[in-house]
Amino acid sequence: GQQLNQSPQSMFIQEGEDVSMNCTSSSIFNTWLWYKQDPGEGPVLLIALYKAGELTSNGRLTAQFGITRKDSFLNISASIPSDVGIYFCAGRNYGGSQGNLIFGKGTKLSVKP
């Protein structure tokens, strides 16, 4: 089945640094989504991307839908302690099986205060 490769698996950064993570797939997607999971909670949607090449921001977060439709990246600028958590990418194809949404395995972000 379809799989997403998300990297890095984990990262430690100093507060104030910029962060970058990405997802790649062997298949194309119509939608890319980025979620954040805080400890003890369910994932929450951060950004949704619908068009190849689209660049969307949500505060300090910026995400892009790759022009090949097979990849996406998420950048976090000037990281702060509350950015700690697990970030998931997800790709969606309308009409596919498995509920249409495929998740990456997550990037665990830890910030040193």
Place this chain on the structure above:
Amino acid sequence: NAGVTQTPKFQVLKTGQSMTLQCAQDMNHNSMYWYRQDPGMGLRLIYYSASEGTTDKGEVPNGYNVSRLNKREFSLRLESAAPSQTSVYFCASSSSVGYTFGSGTRLTVV
């Protein structure tokens, strides 16, 4: 608050016991899902329901059953719990934008 509600939040079972995890959404979504999350494995789909009255297997359905009771409720049942089913379980419902997740059920099977 609108969203997805899961009960219970925590549960400890003995091997062989059965239990049902409950999930309800009040967003009038058609599709609902059950995932399990294990360290390093991300979110793995157990079962999903594209609409009321239908259910389909996901990536890891063995050992589980589901019931889409009505449009709001989608339950997950473990008939005979095994230690390999120790995990955090998430229910989600789907809109055209993306999925809304519940806060999870942390299940330990001893």
